[in-house]
Amino acid sequence: MDKIYSHPKSLRNISTHYCPGCGHGIAHRIIAEIIDELGIRERTIALAPVGCAVIAYDYWNFDCSEAAHGRALAVATGIKRIHPDKIVFTYQGDGDLAAIGTNETIHAANRGENLTVIFINNAIYGMTGGQMAPTTLAGQKTATTPLGRDVSLQGYPLKISEMLALLPAVKYIERVSLHSPQEIIKTKKAIKQAFENQINNIGFSLVEVLSPCPTYWGMSPKQALDWIKEVMVKEFPLGKIK
Amino acid sequence: MKTKILLSGNEAIAQGAIDAGCQFYAGYPITPQNELIAYMALHMPQQGRVFIQAESELAAINMVFGASAAGARAMTSSSSPGVSLKQEGISYIAGAELPAVIVNMMRGGPGLGNIWPAQSDYFQATRSGGHGDYHCVVLAPASVQEAYELMFSAFNLADKYLMPVMILGDGMLGQMMEPLQLSAVSCQLSAKSKKPWALTGCQGREPNIAKSFRMLEGDLEKLNLKLQKKYQLIKAKEQCCESLFLDDAKIILVAYGSMARIAKSVVNALRSKGKKAGLIRPITLWPFPKNIFKQVAQKNKKAKILVVEMSYGQMLEDVKLSLEGKLAVDFLGRAGGGIPTEEEIIKQIYG
Amino acid sequence: MAKITINQEKCKGCLLCIAVCPKGLISADKKLNSKGVKPARFTEDPACLGCMMCAVICPDCCIEVYK
Numbered sequence: 001m002d003k004i005y006s007h008p009k010s011l012r013n014i015s016t017h018y019c020p021g022c023g024h025g026i027a028h029r030i031i032a033e034i035i036d037e038l039g040i041r042e043r044t045i046a047l048a049p050v051g052c053a054v055i056a057y058d059y060w061n062f063d064c065s066e067a068a069h070g071r072a073l074a075v076a077t078g079i080k081r082i083h084p085d086k087i088v089f090t091y092q093g094d095g096d097l098a099a100i101g102t103n104e105t106i107h108a109a110n111r112g113e114n115l116t117v118i119f120i121n122n123a124i125y126g127m128t129g130g131q132m133a134p135t136t137l138a139g140q141k142t143a144t145t146p147l148g149r150d151v152s153l154q155g156y157p158l159k160i161s162e163m164l165a166l167l168p169a170v171k172y173i174e175r176v177s178l179h180s181p182q183e184i185i186k187t188k189k190a191i192k193q194a195f196e197n198q199i200n201n202i203g204f205s206l207v208e209v210l211s212p213c214p215t216y217w218g219m220s221p222k223q224a225l226d227w228i229k230e231v232m233v234k235e236f237p238l239g240k241i242k
Numbered sequence: 243m244k245t246k247i248l249l250s251g252n253e254a255i256a257q258g259a260i261d262a263g264c265q266f267y268a269g270y271p272i273t274p275q276n277e278l279i280a281y282m283a284l285h286m287p288q289q290g291r292v293f294i295q296a297e298s299e300l301a302a303i304n305m306v307f308g309a310s311a312a313g314a315r316a317m318t319s320s321s322s323p324g325v326s327l328k329q330e331g332i333s334y335i336a337g338a339e340l341p342a343v344i345v346n347m348m349r350g351g352p353g354l355g356n357i358w359p360a361q362s363d364y365f366q367a368t369r370s371g372g373h374g375d376y377h378c379v380v381l382a383p384a385s386v387q388e389a390y391e392l393m394f395s396a397f398n399l400a401d402k403y404l405m406p407v408m409i410l411g412d413g414m415l416g417q418m419m420e421p422l423q424l425s426a427v428s429c430q431l432s433a434k435s436k437k438p439w440a441l442t443g444c445q446g447r448e449p450n451i452a453k454s455f456r457m458l459e460g461d462l463e464k465l466n467l468k469l470q471k472k473y474q475l476i477k478a479k480e481q482c483c484e485s486l487f488l489d490d491a492k493i494i495l496v497a498y499g500s501m502a503r504i505a506k507s508v509v510n511a512l513r514s515k516g517k518k519a520g521l522i523r524p525i526t527l528w529p530f531p532k533n534i535f536k537q538v539a540q541k542n543k544k545a546k547i548l549v550v551e552m553s554y555g556q557m558l559e560d561v562k563l564s565l566e567g568k569l570a571v572d573f574l575g576r577a578g579g580g581i582p583t584e585e586e587i588i589k590q591i592y593g
Numbered sequence: 594m595a596k597i598t599i600n601q602e603k604c605k606g607c608l609l610c611i612a613v614c615p616k617g618l619i620s621a622d623k624k625l626n627s628k629g630v631k632p633a634r635f636t637e638d639p640a641c642l643g644c645m646m647c648a649v650i651c652p653d654c655c656i657e658v659y660k
Contacts, residue, residue: 001594001595001596001659001660002659002660003657003658003659004643004645004658004659004660005645005648005656005657005658006657006658007654007657008654011654013654015602015603015628015653016653018652018653019605020605020606020607020630020652021605021607021609021652022652023652024652025651025652025653025654026650026651026652029652029654041444042443042444042445042446043443043445044443045312045441045443048453054455055455055457057449057451057453060449061444061449062443062444062449063441063442063443063444063449063450063451064441064449064451064452064453065307065308065311065441065451065452065453066334066338066451066452066453066454066455067304067307067308068304068307068330068331068334071300071301071304071307071331074296074300074301074302074304074305074307074308075304075305075307075308075311076308077294077301077305077308078266078268078304078305078306078307078308078309078310078311078312078316079308079309079311079312079441080308081266081292081294081305081309082265082266082292082308082309082312082313082314083312083441083442083443086442086443103297103298103300103301104297104300104301104304106297107296107297107301180613180650181613181645181646181649181650184649184650185649214607221607221608221609221652222608222609222612225609225612
């Protein structure tokens with residue numbers, strides 16, 4: 001028998017700090033697989049966010065930089081402008097990209113920086129203990145919306161991907177999900193497209209990934225996947241946005 | 243190559259950065275440093291270097307973090323309120339041990355204050371302006387020529403010690419024009435190749451990581467001890483100041499930057515009348531030139547010190563700490579746009 | 594013929610692989626691993642398709658597939 005599925009080279013073979021059933025592990029692996037398949041490990045530079053994925057650089061096996069909370073796309077802009085021949089991507093959560101870093105996100109997109117953005121949307125702040133994210137659903141209970149998100153006080157889930165799609169310099173945006181193997185395969189295809197766009201100098205590409213956070217959703221890993229499928233995709237419809 | 247050109251302090255800093263091999267500039271407009279960003283916008287792209295007008299001061303300093311991590315000589319510039327915003331990024335740059343140059347052409351504060359010259363950001367610049375135990379090397383030019391020349395020192399010190407270096411000027415220095423003699427040698431853009439830690443893609447080596455985050459037990463303390471050791475070395479090696487007539491002076495004025503020009507005029511005026519005045523002009527504000535104060539206190543026990551600032555007693559603290567109570571220290575300061583005049587200084591000395 | 598191997602020491606016991614295996618060949622082990630969880634366990638069976646669903650969904654990259 002031949003090995004038909006094995007551990008990607010761009011991912012270190014160590015245990016992560018993520019909770020059981022966390023989507024970050026799946027997203028990290030997909031990215032590592034794509035980087036292996038495209039043969040770009042030695043010219044890739046990643047930006048790790050502040051949030052649960054803060055030490056993503058301990059797991060990926062290529063050059064990485066940290067960025068202050070929300071500033072990944074500013075740091076990435078600095079790196080890419082110095083090394084236009086390198087493949088630079090950011091990996092950011094919903095709080096990082098769509099709350100504290102909204103300004104950096106919108107303006108990097110509006111400048112059309114030739115970057116790849118992986119936007120992990122799990123509708124919650126994981127690292128700090130399950131507080132409301134900009135993408136938290138209406139009625140969703142979190143540590144800072146103990147009675148559920150009240151849209152009259154806390155606003156609506158922010159659709160940053162749809163907002164960014166309005167900008168002429170943005171070339172590609174797709175929303176995907178990790179809630180089943182079939183969806184994960186689609187996610188991989190979308191992220192690969194976003195990397196190929198950068199390689200071909202097409203410009204700013206963003207893939208929003210709906211990702212489970214069983215711990216702070218108060219669910220089992222399987223229930224969390226079902227919640228994405230049955231509830232979250234209604235607020236955040238899947239598919240190509242631009 | 244003896245021709246002189248007429249430039250403002252802001253433009254001279256920009257030209258100094260370019261001649262010192264700056265490959266990346268990101269900034270956000272704010273008065274009174276706008277000539278600097280405009281000069282960079284015109285001249286950096288002409289030389290194939292990167293200029294970005296950022297969406298905010300936060301974005302600008304974080305772009306500098308990225309460009310520096312990528313191995314480039316990188317800088318940003320702003321004025322007081324903007325530099326407050328940059329403190330987050332400066333702290334990260336210090337923690338990640340990256341070289342970077344930050345220019346602050348100070349204006350009146352607090353808050354939005356005004357656009358008049360001031361020196362009220364001395365504490366912010368010389369202590370850790372952001373969070374954490376760190377320092378920037380702080381250089382204070384007093385003329386257009388010196389502003390130009392200190393840009394070479396700033397980039398060299400940043401690369402040598404892997405840390406942020408701040409040029410602390412003020413609106414007066416930024417706006418005024420003086421003849422400038424350009425350097426005959428401009429730096430080669432080779433700094434990149436001498437940075438084995440830079441993010442360049444991991445071809446033929448283990449991956450590099452640019453980070454300040456140290457979560458494992460003991461790791462962050464180790465980093466802090468390393469930084470402190472570096473700071474001690476800088477304090478021992480990099481103190482710099484200008485001094486005049488210290489041997490026989492009965493009154494020694496201490497001032498930096500634009501303020502030192504007025505203090506110098508006072509010293510020269512008093513000397514021409516046969517009065518024994520002297521001057522200490524710190525050029526490095528951090529490390530503070532303590533040694534010169536120790537020497538004065540030893541050799542000239544009867545001298546009196548008068549610290550003059552466009553702020554309310556900020557550098558005064560460093561002067562007192564350096565003198566350890568050995569000489570009498572008087573103070574004259576104005577801020578919020580007020581500048582101590584020659585007459586006020588003389589009145590402060592002689593009553 | 595196909596089979597999978599599971600790195601039981603890396604497994605965190607999320608058991609998503611069990612939920613997606615079309616042939617029901619994965620179960621929770623009775624023994625705890627050093628993380629203190631019951632890791633996934635594969636029972637070799639000619640029914641295994643080598644479809645890779647388990648490997649695709651594994652958040653901890655514990656599964657390799659042979660065919």
